[in-house]
Amino acid sequence: xxxxxxxxxxxxxxxxxxxxxxxxxxxxxxxxxxxxxxxxxxxxxxxxxxxxxxxxxxxxxxxxxxxxxxxxxxxxxxxxxxxxxxxxxxxxxxxxxxxxxxxxxxxxxxxxxxxxxxxxxxxxxxxxxxxxxxxxxxxxxxxxxxxxxxxxxxxxxxxxxxxxxxxxxxxxxxxxxxxxxxxxxxxxxxxxxxxxxxxxxxxxxxxxxxxxxxxxxxxxxxxxxxxxxxxxxxxxxxxxxxxxxxxxxxxxxxxxxxxxxxxxxxxxxxxxxxxxx
Amino acid sequence: xxxxxxxxxxxxxxxxxxxxxxxxxxxxxxxxxxxxxxxxxxxxxxxxxxxxxxxxxxxxxxxxxxxxxxxxxxxxxxxxxxxxxxxxxxxxxxxxxxxxxxxxxxxxxxxxxxxxxxxxxxxxxxxxxxxxxxxxxxxxxxxxxxxxxxxxxxxxxxxxxxxxxxxxxxxxxxxxxxxxxxxxxxxxxxxxxxxxxxxxxxxxxxxxxxxxxxxxxxxxxxxxxxxxxxxxxxxxxxxxxxxxxxxxxxxxxxxxxxxxxxxxxxxxxxxxxxxxxxxxxxxxxxxxxxxxxxxxxxxxxxxxxxxxxxxxxxxxxxxxxxxxxxxxxxxxxxxxx
Numbered sequence: 001x002x003x004x005x006x007x008x009x010x011x012x013x014x015x016x017x018x019x020x021x022x023x024x025x026x027x028x029x030x031x032x033x034x035x036x037x038x039x040x041x042x043x044x045x046x047x048x049x050x051x052x053x054x055x056x057x058x059x060x061x062x063x064x065x066x067x068x069x070x071x072x073x074x075x076x077x078x079x080x081x082x083x084x085x086x087x088x089x090x091x092x093x094x095x096x097x098x099x100x101x102x103x104x105x106x107x108x109x110x111x112x113x114x115x116x117x118x119x120x121x122x123x124x125x126x127x128x129x130x131x132x133x134x135x136x137x138x139x140x141x142x143x144x145x146x147x148x149x150x151x152x153x154x155x156x157x158x159x160x161x162x163x164x165x166x167x168x169x170x171x172x173x174x175x176x177x178x179x180x181x182x183x184x185x186x187x188x189x190x191x192x193x194x195x196x197x198x199x200x201x202x203x204x205x206x207x208x209x210x211x212x213x214x215x216x217x218x219x220x221x222x223x224x225x226x227x228x229x230x231x232x233x234x235x236x237x238x239x240x241x242x243x244x245x246x247x248x249x250x251x252x253x254x255x256x257x258x259x260x261x262x263x264x265x266x267x268x269x270x271x272x273x274x275x276x277x
Numbered sequence: 278x279x280x281x282x283x284x285x286x287x288x289x290x291x292x293x294x295x296x297x298x299x300x301x302x303x304x305x306x307x308x309x310x311x312x313x314x315x316x317x318x319x320x321x322x323x324x325x326x327x328x329x330x331x332x333x334x335x336x337x338x339x340x341x342x343x344x345x346x347x348x349x350x351x352x353x354x355x356x357x358x359x360x361x362x363x364x365x366x367x368x369x370x371x372x373x374x375x376x377x378x379x380x381x382x383x384x385x386x387x388x389x390x391x392x393x394x395x396x397x398x399x400x401x402x403x404x405x406x407x408x409x410x411x412x413x414x415x416x417x418x419x420x421x422x423x424x425x426x427x428x429x430x431x432x433x434x435x436x437x438x439x440x441x442x443x444x445x446x447x448x449x450x451x452x453x454x455x456x457x458x459x460x461x462x463x464x465x466x467x468x469x470x471x472x473x474x475x476x477x478x479x480x481x482x483x484x485x486x487x488x489x490x491x492x493x494x495x496x497x498x499x500x501x502x503x504x505x506x507x508x509x510x511x512x513x514x515x516x517x518x519x520x521x522x523x524x525x526x527x528x529x530x531x532x533x534x535x536x537x538x539x540x541x542x543x544x545x546x547x548x549x550x551x552x553x554x555x556x557x558x559x560x561x562x563x564x565x566x567x568x569x570x571x572x573x574x575x576x577x578x579x580x581x582x583x584x585x586x587x588x589x590x591x592x593x594x595x596x597x598x599x600x601x602x603x604x605x606x607x608x609x610x611x612x613x614x
Contacts (some may be wrong), residue, residue: 032432062449086451090450097442102497102499107499108442112450117438
C-alpha cells in the first residue's frame, strides 16, 4: 500500500530513522518534528519550495548543522555516535567546482576514497579501479584526466556524484542534483540517476523540480515551512498536486474530492512506520 | 678557508654553504605548503604571519633569546589564532586579522628599536633576508623544521586537498576539517620562520605563492602542479642566493624577482600557446546530446582519447565540448589537443 512496502520488507534495512527530529542553526530550528524512515532500495525525493527546509534536513543527517531535538538514527546507530560517515554518499549542491587550482576529474573523485585510506596510504590498484568505475557510471570515463574547471556545469555535477559513489556508500544523499544545468546535461543526469536506481542504489534526492527525476522515484516527501506535508508514492503526489491546480483553474479531471479540500492530509497516512517505534 | 681550484668560489665560503642549504630547504617546503593556500584563496596569509613573526624576532633580540625560537612561537600562535578567527566565520574576522598582522609588525619595529643591537641593518636582514646571517645552529634548526614540514605536508596532502577543495563535503565524510586547517596554518608559520634568514619575513609569502602560480599555468593536474612548483621553488631560491652572491644584491629580493620573472615568461608563453591552439582547434556543432559508451555512436579509441562518429564526422571530447576531428571539410589546420 505504501511506496516503501514495494521494496523487500523482509530484513530490508532501515537506513535513516527520524522521530520528531528538529534541525537548524544555533538553536533556531529550520526543520521541526520530522518523523521519517528510509529503507534500503528506496529512491526518495525531498520536495519543497525554497526555504522549506529540505536542504537543512539532509544536512542535519550528515552532521553539517545542529540536531536540536528528537531522535535520529543512521543504520541503527544514534546520529551522535555515528562514525561510519563513508556509508553516506553526499552530493552537495554546487554550481561550479572550485577553480583556484588545477585538479582532474579523477583527482576529485579520489577524494571519495579517503575514508577508506590510512593517513599514509595512497590510492592502490583497487582504489584506482573504483575511481574509474565511478566515473564510468556517470558517463565521464573519457574525461578522467581533464581539468574539472573546463567541464560544463552538468558534467561537474556528475563528477560530484562520482566522488560520492567512490566512497561505496549505502545511500546517496543529493542536494539539487539537476538544478541550474542545461537541458542536455539534465537529460544525462536523469539517465545517470535511472542507472543508479536500476542498480538498486538507495537515494535521497533534494529537489524542487520533479521533471528530471521522472520514473526513478519510489516515494516523495514534501516539506513546507520546515514540516512534512506529504509522504507517499509519486502517483499519490500527482493526484494531490492535480487536485490543487484544478481547484484553481476549474478543470475537473480528478475523482477524489477529498484531495481538493485538503491536499496534504490524506497521503500522510502513507508514512511508513510513522507511528511506530 | 682558502679557495680551491676544483670547487666554485661560492662554495668555498662557509656562510654561502649554509645559505645555499637553507635556500634549498625553503625552496622545497614553501611551494608545497603554498599550494594549499592558493587553493583556499589565502595567498596573503603567509605575509601576515611574517608580520607577527617579526614581533617574535624582536622579543628574542630584546631578551637575548634565539630569535628563530621566539619567532617560531609567535608565528605558530598567530597561525592558530588566524584559523580560530576564520572558523568562527564572523565578518569582523577580517578586521581582527588586520589588527593582528599590523600589531605584530609595529610591535616588532618598536621592540627591536628599544634593544641595544637593534640597528636598522639588523631589522632589514630579518625583513628582506641576508645570506651572511645564517649561523650553523640556524641551518640545523631550519633543516629539521623543513623536514618536518615536508614530511607532514606530504602525508596530509590528500586530506589537505580534500578540505581545501570542498570543506562541506570533507566535513560530511567525517574529516576533522578544523584540525586540518589549523595544521596547515601551523605548517605555514613554520615555513615562514625557516625562510626568515634567506628570503626575509616580508618576502617569504612570494616564494609560497609565485612558484605555484607559475605551475598552475602549465600543469594538467594537481599532482603535476605540486611537483612543478617544488622544482621551480628550489631553482629560484638556490638560483637567487647564487645570483645575490655574485651580483651583491639582497638575497630575498633576488629570489622573488627571479620567481616573478619565471612567472611572467611562462604566462606570456602560455598566452601565446593558447591563442595558437585556440585558432587551430575547431569546436563541433552545438548538440543536445552527450556521447558515451552506450550512446549509439561508434566509438574510436586512439591517442589516449575516444572519438565518436557522428553523422559521418568524428567528435572528440575536449573540455566541456566536442571538437571536430576531421577538419578537411571546414578547416585546413590539424586539430591539436
